Amino acid sequence: MTIRVLLVDDQPLLRTGFRLILQSEPDIEVVGEAGDGEVALSQVRALRPDVVLMDIRMPRMDGVEATRRLAEFDDPPRVLVLTTYDLDEYVVDSLRAGASGFLLKDVPAEDLVDAVRVVHRGEAVVAPRVTRRLLDRFARLLPAPRTDDAPLPELTDREHQVLLLMARGLSNAEIAGQLVLSETTVKTHVSNVLMKLGLRDRVQAVVLAYERGIVKPSTS
Amino acid sequence: MTIRVLLVDDQPLLRTGFRLILQSEPDIEVVGEAGDGEVALSQVRALRPDVVLMDIRMPRMDGVEATRRLAEFDDPPRVLVLTTYDLDEYVVDSLRAGASGFLLKDVPAEDLVDAVRVVHRGEAVVAPRVTRRLLDRFARLLPAPRTDDAPLPELTDREHQVLLLMARGLSNAEIAGQLVLSETTVKTHVSNVLMKLGLRDRVQAVVLAYERGIVKPSTS
DNA sequence: GGCGGCCTCCTCCTGGAGGAGGAGGTCGCC
DNA sequence: GGCGACCTCCTCCTCCAGGAGGAGGCCGCC
Numbered sequence: 001m002t003i004r005v006l007l008v009d010d011q012p013l014l015r016t017g018f019r020l021i022l023q024s025e026p027d028i029e030v031v032g033e034a035g036d037g038e039v040a041l042s043q044v045r046a047l048r049p050d051v052v053l054m055d056i057r058m059p060r061m062d063g064v065e066a067t068r069r070l071a072e073f074d075d076p077p078r079v080l081v082l083t084t085y086d087l088d089e090y091v092v093d094s095l096r097a098g099a100s101g102f103l104l105k106d107v108p109a110e111d112l113v114d115a116v117r118v119v120h121r122g123e124a125v126v127a128p129r130v131t132r133r134l135l136d137r138f139a140r141l142l143p144a145p146r147t148d149d150a151p152l153p154e155l156t157d158r159e160h161q162v163l164l165l166m167a168r169g170l171s172n173a174e175i176a177g178q179l180v181l182s183e184t185t186v187k188t189h190v191s192n193v194l195m196k197l198g199l200r201d202r203v204q205a206v207v208l209a210y211e212r213g214i215v216k217p218s219t220s
Numbered sequence: 221m222t223i224r225v226l227l228v229d230d231q232p233l234l235r236t237g238f239r240l241i242l243q244s245e246p247d248i249e250v251v252g253e254a255g256d257g258e259v260a261l262s263q264v265r266a267l268r269p270d271v272v273l274m275d276i277r278m279p280r281m282d283g284v285e286a287t288r289r290l291a292e293f294d295d296p297p298r299v300l301v302l303t304t305y306d307l308d309e310y311v312v313d314s315l316r317a318g319a320s321g322f323l324l325k326d327v328p329a330e331d332l333v334d335a336v337r338v339v340h341r342g343e344a345v346v347a348p349r350v351t352r353r354l355l356d357r358f359a360r361l362l363p364a365p366r367t368d369d370a371p372l373p374e375l376t377d378r379e380h381q382v383l384l385l386m387a388r389g390l391s392n393a394e395i396a397g398q399l400v401l402s403e404t405t406v407k408t409h410v411s412n413v414l415m416k417l418g419l420r421d422r423v424q425a426v427v428l429a430y431e432r433g434i435v436k437p438s439t440s
Numbered sequence: 441g442g443c444g445g446c447c448t449c450c451t452c453c454t455g456g457a458g459g460a461g462g463a464g465g466t467c468g469c470c
Numbered sequence: 471g472g473c474g475a476c477c478t479c480c481t482c483c484t485c486c487a488g489g490a491g492g493a494g495g496c497c498g499c500c
Binding site: 095100101118122123124125126128129131132134135138166167168169171200201202203204206207208210211213216217 | 315
């Protein structure tokens with residue numbers, strides 16, 4: 001089983017270069033090429049590659065848009081984005097579009113073939129220079145610097161457990177059902193949680209749970 | 221100029237293994253070891269390493285906390301986190317703490333020394349298996365372009381306003397005070413919000429507000 | 441003008457939430 | 471054994487939340 005690769009770049013010379021590199025690997029097969037995003041889409045439909053090496057800047061349809069369209073395919077190929085510059089927005093947009101990796105075009109041959117194998121097995125790879133920027137940006141997006149001035153060590157396991165269920169919008173009766181307890185017991189735990197955290201009601205408990213990162217959004 | 225490395229792991233055997241791998245590289249020098257986070261901090265002060273290989277799970281002070289403290293140093297070392305499992309929370313917490321890389325402990329020797337060089341020159345590296353999860357998570361955090369376009373189109377301005385205050389933990393009476401309304405009116409708006417969104421009570425409204433990104437956990 | 445959407449406020453009513461104040465149980469520690 | 475922390479489950483009580491079913495006023499549109 002070879003890894004079927006499609007090359008997408010508007011510069012024929014670059015495609016040739018990549019083809020030479022990849023073709024010399026026994027487990028990789030370059031099944032086609034495309035010079036813009038639209039051709040890439042039809043090539044993917046026709047050739048069913050496993051991995052697409054995708055340039056960002058291309059005429060007609062750019063790599064980001066093409067990646068986005070590919071993500072809507074049944075059994076879509078993995079997309080490995082290749083950019084000349086490590087520009088943040090390209091990286092972020094591609095990622096949002098569903099790419100599995102980002103490399104710079106000056107990538108060493110060995111790293112390129114490694115990356116093809118990595119994305120093919122469902123993992124992801126990002127060029128180190130890009131990773132740094134990506135992590136910086138990621139860190140800024142994260143729930144916050146977490147000033148752990150007032151942690152919540154005072155909560156017992158049971159109380160913490162109840163808090164988590166509360167934070168998912170469950171009523172006392174539902175929590176009781178979930179934990180196989182009487183509603184009375186749940187009310188006791190809830191009361192203790194509120195008292196310990198200095199809160200008025202379960203609504204504030206939910207707010208605190210999200211603000212402190214005890215529960216995090218986007219689980220759904 | 222060699223790269224000065226400090227090994228931090230509570231398992232001496234692992235430290236020895238890493239030491240052997242790194243020591244064989246001409247441009248890398250292992251200047252010290254530490255068995256927990258606290259020792260690591262004093263070692264960094266004394267030895268001024270360029271790169272710290274940091275385990276996550278350790279007694280006394282774990283790797284995440286140690287990384288966070290290191291970030292507050294003048295001219296802090298780069299931290300390369302090593303963990304046994306590719307657990308999401310560790311990754312995210314480490315990055316937030318300021319780590320420059322994240323590797324699994326079963327990393328091939330060659331990749332390890334590469335990673336040390338990469339973080340030393342200010343770039344970053346993440347294990348492919350972890351990268352996939354990280355990117356998925358990152359993608360969810362990003363300002364979603366289309367799914368967020370019409371999350372709650374049916375809410376009127378007033379209802380949306382009430383929802384925001386509800387999501388901050390305010391009671392009906394407090395919302396009424398805030399918006400200069402009667403409590404009755406607020407209750408009407410709340411009821412409408414719940415009905416339109418198909419929710420049971422304000423607790424679920426708060427959960428939805430956070431999950432849909434209508435309100436976001438903030439630094440404050 | 442009439443109609444519909446939105447905002448405002450009302451009363452009556454039920455149910456759940458949460459506090460007060462218990463009690464019995466297990467477990468680990470001194 | 472005694473003590474304290476934790477988990478479990480009571481009862482009585484109050485109060486807010488939320489539904490049902492209104493009503494009047496404003497505004498834009500046909």
